[in-house]
Amino acid sequence: MRSRHLSREIAESPREVYEFASNPANLPAWAxxxxxxxxxxxxxxLLVESPMGQVRVVFVPDNDLGVLDHDVTLPSGQTVTNHFRVLSHPHGAEVVFTVRQLDLTDEDFERDCARVEADLDQLKGLLESTF
Known part of the structure; x- marks a missing residue:
């Protein structure tokens, strides 16, 4: 099983990034x-309409550590844990999302990584143009 850590630097404070990314109302705008x-x-x-169908998402409780880990229960009933962090960075913040291959084919893993990359790009663009 492979893991890939995908990250983006965001020229905003870690607190602003965390508050925006952790707000469920903002998810459709960037995720x-x-x-x-x-x-x-x-x-x-959260019951979420996703490209995979309706999924159930449970985030860790609000915290001061920048942890946005969340479990996603897929329509199949399988639950996937996603690790997501907002870190302090000399130029603002850095977000890091870990993608795990689990039982995905290599092609599906690469597709998931590309989707996460696009979501992180969208998050960065929204935050840097909003604040």
Whole structure:
């Protein structure tokens, strides 16, 4: 099983990046690989219309460490843990998302990485043009 750490530097404070990225209402604006439509809060979980169908997403509780890890339960019932961090960087913040191959083919793994790269680019673009 391979893992790939994908990152982007963002010229905003880690706190601003964390607050924007952790707000469920902002997910459709930057996380097209996860949220392609409506989001419904159900307790601590989010029911999200995604490109994969409806998924259940549970983020770790709000924290001061920049941790945005989240479990995604797919329509198949499989749960995937995604590791996502907002780190301090000399030029603002750096976001780091870990993609794991798990049972994906090499082609599907590369496709997932490309989707995450596009989402991180979108997050960077939105934050650097908004704040």
């Amino acid at each position: 097209a690989g996860l949220a392609a439509g409506d989001i419904v809060q159900e307790g601590e979980a």
